[in-house]
Amino acid sequence: MSTHKRSKSSLPIPSKVGDILSYLGPYNPHPQQVAAGDAVWLFDNVVYRNPKGKWEAEFVAAVLSQDPSCKVPDVVSQVAQMAGLSKDAQETATIARRITPFLMDIQPGRVVNASLGSGTKLKLGPGGRNGISSDIKQLPSGKAGDLVTTTAQVPAGANGVLEMKTIYAEPDGWAVISDIDDTIKITMTSDPIGILRSTFISTPTPVDGMPELYAHIHKLLGPQSPFFYLSASPYNLYPFLRNFREQYYPFGQLILRDASWMTIPGLLSNLTLGTEDYKVDRMEKIHSWLPKKKIICIGDSTQSDPEAFGDIYRAFPGWVKIILIRKVTDIASVGIETKNAPERFEKAFDGVPRDIWHVFEDPAECYNIIGARTMASDRPASKRQKSSKDVPYELIYWPGIPGRGEHIRLALEEAGAEYTDTAHIEGGMDQVVSYIKGEKPDDDINTPGLAPPWLKHGDLVISQTPNILLYLGPRLGLVPSSDGNDDHRYRVNALALTALDGLSNEPHDCHHPVAIQLYYEDQKTESKRKSEDYVKNRLPKFLGYFERVLKSKASGDGPWLYNGQLTYADLVLYHCLNGVKFMFPKAVSKYEKSGDYSGVFKLYEAVEERPRIKEYLASNRRQKYSLGIYRYYEELDIEP
Structure with a gap:
């Protein structure tokens, strides 16, 4: 050192x-x-x-x-004055206790x-x-x-x-390198007064949502995957930060600057200057210990974490598998807009593949990223198909309608996966028709499908919406980690199948209750009768079922259906409910206002607020409803 x-x-x-x-x-x-x-x-x-x-x-x-050989009250008074504090006895005592290790x-x-x-x-x-x-x-x-x-x-x-404490770590597997200040602990490193307050006065506060995220990562990767907490803080803060880590985060090694504090300006510069070179140097040391590990780097935008992580990725290609940067927006400081500018991140991660680095505001965005990347990296290589990292997914579905293909789009969009969509490429309709006619897939491995959607991934071609989602779920991190068995994916699949039965297939039958090949106008009387029964009896039955699921112990914490995390079943339920709202706005509005299904509609809103979903819904990639599964006919818009 x-x-x-x-x-x-x-x-x-x-x-x-x-x-x-x-x-x-x-x-x-x-x-x-x-x-x-x-x-x-x-x-x-x-x-x-x-x-x-x-x-x-x-x-x-x-x-x-x-x-200490110096006069502690004099230093306490200096800190209090710089932080703009009055002579409050409790705050003075806190400053004295916190500052003593520096003196x-x-x-x-x-x-x-x-x-x-x-x-x-x-x-x-x-x-x-x-x-x-x-x-x-x-x-x-x-x-x-x-x-x-x-x-x-x-x-x-x-x-x-x-x-x-000393933890043993094998050469292979995963490890986490995490910044501390403004990544997992509110420090306000962009504000000198904020640094003084958070270091010497305020109760140490974790960044909202980060303790839960780190607990999830620790559970996902297992106790054999070490955490390294890397900070530009001086070693005088070790007891303080160690207590903070023990209270909120998984065990791990704290790596601090081995330079003591001399003056208040010295402390401030310690936290803000030269952090890129310092962190790169310490990460190089971690690499010398664990060169075969797969590394997750987590930092924030207030200091030089993007630049340091970009440097270390380029220095040791293949070592860092995931980079997560928290975009700090809750600090009012000079220059924060520049630090959060997309151009800054693009420059910092020059030469780093786009699917490696991610900028987030809500820690909830990271769950699926980590789940998808860790599962894809840990999966044994297949002889029949490449991994999602190497081969984009190909969705083959009708242009012009959301339809059943929308469930697959939402999963791919939420995970940030690379994919193509025949709805948006030249000759896309011809591709769909060639699959329907059985001209594709033209090989001795894949069986012909009956109807879209199809998903092509490497050499694999599969059809049927729930079957495709069952395949994508683990790969995109949209089912909980299986820990060696498949129980989670089957429970999630059952929820998705139920939503598709009652909130997709049955609404379709409302406008085509007699025969698919007949026009709606040829079966209007039957359609109205079917729709009346659906909105009065069947729709509340399925809404009630999902409300019970959300109140069950298996739902876990948060607005999601299963295990306290977003799964593809939540996305399926969202799109089904969105379609039913388009088709039967009066009925859905009444059920929403009743309050009997508040959990279901809370889930609906939570999905819409997912950053990637929100961006997708506002884009031209989102197809508009027309003559697909969900159709609006005024005479069928019945109030129950």
Whole structure:
């Protein structure tokens, strides 16, 4: 780790010789033991396999003096004044407590003796001029996901963070590198006053939705996938940030700048200047430990996370699989519009494939991205077809109507998947007709289909809307992670089939109750009778069913039908309800106002607010209703 120098007069050293020897860092021949008045901080870490296959880890320890040599009230007053605070006793006490780790004198040349697990003895240090030691230690065998405790052996009177956790990580699999400030914790790094308030005064607050997202990622990837929390904050904030992480986020290694705070301007510059080079340097170190891992990088737009992640992607092609950048819009600061400009992201990610990096405002947008990318990456290579990364999906469906093909479009749009659509390409109608006639697919693998939609993916051609969705769901992250079995996808499929039965097939029969080949005008009397029964009896039956599903334990938290997350069944229900609203506006309006199906309509609104869905619905890719499944006839618009 790099060193940080203070003037000799500020270093509490026992002798001039000891002071000189501390410049030698780990090569100091006469290190000093931890004393009763010292504070020791042990930093949590990750164990990896070295090139010889042996387990090892970097152990970092810091030693400081418990009692600051400067006058704490003077510094507290300075911070309070800069933050624009009055002399509030509670706020003053909070500042004093938070600022003390910055004022504790560093203790160079100290050795920390520690015990790992059931008795492995470790000697950490001696530390350098910044009071920090960094040692690579070989460790006993373990298995991925094991969490082992190391305890500092210190004399009575010494205190600090005397226990650390060490997690074992195999070379393969996934890992997460996450920024902290304004990515998972509100810090307001674009605002100097905001930094002071969030660091020394305010209750540490997680970014809304991020704890739930990280819990989901941890569950999806498993305990064997390590998290690295990378911040430009100085190491003085370690106890503060460690407590914050333990309260809100999965266990992981905190990586902080090994430079102590000297002045308030020094703290502010520490958090805002040189962050790109610093973060790239630390990510290069993580790569040296875990070069075969598949990395998810998560950051925000306030600092240089996009540039740093772009740099590391280009430095180690194939290592980073997903980049997620939180577009920070809840901070009023100079330059935030420039930081959030699309041109900035395009430049930062020059040379990075577009399906790798994503900019989001709502953490809910990330669930499907992560689900789709992790499942696609973990899936064994198939001899018959390429992965979704290599081959765009091809939708073969009628131009001019949403129809049954719309369910597939919504799934592809929500996942941000690359696809072509015969509704929007020259000669698209001819392709549809060639499939109907059986001229395509022309091979010895795929059977002819009866009617559109068809989905072509590599060498695979399949038909039937629910069958296509059953195929796409896991690949697009639109079913929960299966954890080795297929139970989730069958439950989701049952919900989709029910919606298609009662809110798609039956509405179609309302305008064609006698025969498909007859015109509507030839069966108007029967159509009106069928529609009256549908809006009075069948429609509330299906709305009531989905309301029960949403109130069930299996629905989970949030507005979704199953397991607390968006699935393709939610998208199917949305489009079905959208079509029924077009076809029977009076009936749907009455049922919505009744309040009996509030969960169903809340789901409907939640789907419409999904960023990709919202953009799609406003685009010309969205087909207008005409003479498809959902048709409006004034005489059938019956109020129940």
